[in-house]
Amino acid sequence: MATHEPFSGTELLDAPPAKAFAFLTDLDALSKVVPGMVSATRTGPDSVLCQVKPGFSFIRTTLKMTFTLVEKRPDEHVTIRVDATGIGTAFSVETKMDLVPHGTGTQMAWTATIVKMSGLVSAVGTTIIRAAGDQVIKDGFAALRKAMAN
Numbered sequence: 297m298a299t300h301e302p303f304s305g306t307e308l309l310d311a312p313p314a315k316a317f318a319f320l321t322d323l324d325a326l327s328k329v330v331p332g333m334v335s336a337t338r339t340g341p342d343s344v345l346c347q348v349k350p351g352f353s354f355i356r357t358t359l360k361m362t363f364t365l366v367e368k369r370p371d372e373h374v375t376i377r378v379d380a381t382g383i384g385t386a387f388s389v390e391t392k393m394d395l396v397p398h399g400t401g402t403q404m405a406w407t408a409t410i411v412k413m414s415g416l417v418s419a420v421g422t423t424i425i426r427a428a429g430d431q432v433i434k435d436g437f438a439a440l441r442k443a444m445a446n
Contacts, residue, residue, distance in 0.1 A: 300422055304407040305431050307437055311444050313371040313395045315399075319444050320374045323363055329439035334358060341363050347379075357382040371395060377411075385415040402433060408433070434444040 309316050311341075319325055327336035335348040340399040342365040349358050367375035371425045380386065388432040391408040417425075 300410045300413075300425055301431060302407050303407040303426075304405075305433075306314070308398060308407065309404055309441065309444060311401055313397055313402045316395055317368075317371045317374065319440070320376075321354070321365060321368050323365065325443065326376075326440075327363065329436060329443050330361075330363075331435040331439065340360065350428075359385075366390070379412075385417040386412070387417055388412040388435045389412070417426040 311319070323342070324336070324338065327333060327344050327346050330346060330348060332350045333346045334349050336344050336346045337340050339345045339362070346361045346363065347358050348361050359380045361378055361380040364377045364379070365374070366377050367373065372395050374395075375390065376393075377388060377390045379388045388411045389408055390411050391406060393404050393406045395402050395404050396402075410425075
C-alpha cells in the first residue's frame with residue numbers, strides 16, 4: 297500500500313463546543329450527513345453500520361462502513377474510526393477532532409489518517425485518493441454545518 301499523507305484542516309462551526317460534541321458523538325445524527333448514505337443501522341452504543349454508495353469512478357460498489365466512536369472527552373475531543381468493505385476493496389480511516397471555543401462557535405482542528413487500504417482501492421494512485429478524499433470532506437462538512445444549523 298502506498299503511504300497517504302493524512303488529511304487535516306480546521307473548521308469553524310456555528311455552535312458552541314457542547315453542541316458540536318453532542319452532534320459528533322451522536323452516530324445516528326452523524327450518519328445522516330455522510331455523503332452517499334443509503335442506510336444506517338445501530339450495531340452498539342458506540343457503533344453504526346452504514347451502507348454507502350460513493351460517487352467515485354474507481355469504487356462502483358455499495359460499501360459497508362462501520363463508524364465507531366474510539367475516544368471522546370466531553371466538549372473537547374472525538375476520535376472516530378471508519379472501517380469500510382466492498383466487493384474487492386477495504387479501507388480504514390481514523391479521524392481525530394479537537395474542539396475549542398471560538399467566539400460563540402467552535403473551532404475544530406481535525407486529522408483523518410488512512411490506517412489500512414487493501415484490494416482494488418489500494419491500486420488507485422495517491423492523487424486520485426487525495427482528490428476523492430478532499431471532495432468527500434468538503435461535502436461532509438457542508439452537510440454537517442447544515443444539519444447542526446437545524
